[in-house]
Amino acid sequence: MKNNIILITDGIKTLAKKTKNFLDSFLKIFFYSVGVNLERNVKKKQLLNFIKKFNSNYVSTDLIRIGGKGDGGYLVPKIIDKMEYCFSAGVGDLADFEKDLSRKYNIKSFMADASVNGPPHEDKNFNFVKKYLSSSSSKDFISLNDWLNVNKHTENQNLILQMDIESSEYEVLTFESEETLGKFSIMVIEFHKFQNLCNPIFLKIANSIFEKIYKKFYICHVHPNNFSGLYNFKGLLIPSCLEISFIRKDLFQLCKSNQPVVLPHVLDKDNDSKVSHFVMPKIWWKNE
Numbered sequence: 001m002k003n004n005i006i007l008i009t010d011g012i013k014t015l016a017k018k019t020k021n022f023l024d025s026f027l028k029i030f031f032y033s034v035g036v037n038l039e040r041n042v043k044k045k046q047l048l049n050f051i052k053k054f055n056s057n058y059v060s061t062d063l064i065r066i067g068g069k070g071d072g073g074y075l076v077p078k079i080i081d082k083m084e085y086c087f088s089a090g091v092g093d094l095a096d097f098e099k100d101l102s103r104k105y106n107i108k109s110f111m112a113d114a115s116v117n118g119p120p121h122e123d124k125n126f127n128f129v130k131k132y133l134s135s136s137s138s139k140d141f142i143s144l145n146d147w148l149n150v151n152k153h154t155e156n157q158n159l160i161l162q163m164d165i166e167s168s169e170y171e172v173l174t175f176e177s178e179e180t181l182g183k184f185s186i187m188v189i190e191f192h193k194f195q196n197l198c199n200p201i202f203l204k205i206a207n208s209i210f211e212k213i214y215k216k217f218y219i220c221h222v223h224p225n226n227f228s229g230l231y232n233f234k235g236l237l238i239p240s241c242l243e244i245s246f247i248r249k250d251l252f253q254l255c256k257s258n259q260p261v262v263l264p265h266v267l268d269k270d271n272d273s274k275v276s277h278f279v280m281p282k283i284w285w286k287n288e
Contacts, residue, residue, distance in 0.1 A: 041198050041199065041200075041233070042197075042198055042199065042200050042203050044233075044234045044235075044236065046200075046203060047197055047198060047203065047233065047234075047236055047238075048236070050197060050203060050206065050207060050210075051236070051283055051284055053210070053214070054210065054219065054284055055283070055284060055285060055286075055287065057214050057218055057219050058218070058219045058220075058222070058261060058284075058285050059218040059219070059220055059247070059252060059256070059261075060220075060256070060257040060258075060259060060260060060261045061077045061078075061220040061221075061247060061252070061255040061256060061257050062077065062078040062255050062256075062257045063075045063076065063077060063078065063220070063221055063245075063265060063267065064076060064077075064078055064080065064267070065267040065269075066080065066097055066100045066101060066104075067096040067097035067099075067100050068094075068096035069269045070269055070270065070271055070272065070273065071094065071225075071227075071271040071272065072094035072095075072096040072097055073096060073097065073269060074097060074162070074188045074221075074223075074243060074245060075221045075223065075245055075265060075267055075268065076160075076186055076188060076220075076221075076245055077186060077220055077245070077247050077251075077254075077255040078255050079185070079186075079247075079251060079254050079255045080101075080105065080107075080160070080186065081105055082158060082185075082254075083101075083105070083107055083158050083159065083160050083185060083186065084107065084108070084158040084159070085107065085108050085109070085110065085151075085153060085158070085159050085160070086098060086101055086107055086108070086109040086110070086159070086160040086161075086162055087109075087110050087112075087144070087147060087148070087153075087159065087160070087161050087162070087184075088109050088110065088111045088112070088162040088163075089111075089112045089113070089132075089133035089161075089162070089163045089164070089165050089172075090112075090113055090133070090163060090164035090165040090166065090190075091111050091112070091113035091116055091118075091119055091120075091128070092113065092115070092116065092164075093116070093120050094120065095109075095111070095119045095120050095121065095123075095126070097162060097188075098111065098119070098123070098125075098126065098162075099121070099123060101125075101160075102123050102124070102125035102126070106125065107125065107160070108125040108126075108127065109123075109125060109126055109127070110127045110129070110147065110151055111126060111127065111128045111129070112128070112129050112130075112131050112132070112133050112142060112147065113128075113130070113131075113132070114130050114131050114132045114140050114141075115132075116130075117130065118130075127151070129142065129147075132165070132168070133147070133163065133165055133168065133172055134168065134171065134172065135171050135172055135174070135175035135176070136175070143172075143175075143176070144161075144172060144176050144180055144181075145176065145177070145180045148180065148183065153183075157183055157184075157185060158185060159183055159184045159185060159186075160184065160185065160186045160187070160188070161181075161184040161186070161187040161188070161189070162187075162188045162189075163187070163188070163189045163190065164189075164190040165190075166192055167192040167193055169189055169190070169191060169192070170205060170206075170209065173189075173209045173212070173213070174205060174208065174209060178212055178215055178216060181212070181213065181216060181217075182216045182248070184248065185247070185248050185251055186245070186246065186247060186248070187213075187217065187245070187246040188243065188244070188245050188246075189243075189244055189246070190225070190241065190242070190243050190244075191241065191242045191243075191244060192228075192240075192241050193240065193241075194231075194238055194239055194240055194241060194242050195231035195233070195238050195240045197233075197238055198231075198233040198238070213246060216248055216249060217246040217247060217248055217249060218246065218247050218249055218252055219244060219245070219246060220245050220246065220247040220255075221244070221245040221265065222242055222243070222244050222245070222263070222280055222284065222285060223242070223243045223244075223264075223265075223268055223280070224239035224241065224242055224243075224278065224279075224280050225239070225240075225241035225242070225243060225271045226270045226271055226272060226275050226276065226277055226278055227241070227271050227272045227275050228240035228241035229276075229278070230278055230281075236281075236283070237281040237283075239280065239281075261285055261286070263279060263280045263282075263285055263286075264279050264280065
């Protein structure tokens, strides 16, 4: 009995230590997201390794533009016409992407955002819930897996995930399972505060997130949000905000392009026409 008590006590201590370490990391991530730097910079080689892995998972696909000509428009694989539903987190005052999906392909969009009372305009294919997408569900928050369950789409794999949730994407993607992410055929995710890759804790979290994504997805397009600008870290240029489109690996052959990746894509548009234009640095996408 005494030995059992010791084992249980040791187990509790180990669990408490792991929980504390994880929470400490996430508190630091929170501070980074609001611009508070708590750690020294990473080594240039560490950031280069992240960029090389990013580059090596970039594939060439036939793309089309969905949404407006500026902010709220994204490039996605042409197999979009085979999709049935979109789960769109972060509505704000724009719904051009979802409106285009409805008008051109009759795709229904499930939309979530607790900061607004509804989409900026009505559409027969819009279904809105006033909640923030998060790692767990509560009064004002809903997890991605629970969101799928509530709408009875856990088995349907003709799904799109569109996510622009102002840095909360790191929390959601850290806690969400590979299985849940793998239910989506296409993902379009806006990554904020990306300049924090030069920070060791943030880089560790980003590596974990992207390694999870790479298991099931390729990158098929990347577009820097020109409103946020570029950050120069030891000669390496990092866009502060990136819009990344992903295609699930088992669907890649359906939209594979014989043309090499070239950025900016002919369909790319600046998010803000009043802000200086810049292009995605070649080190992120060009194989040389």
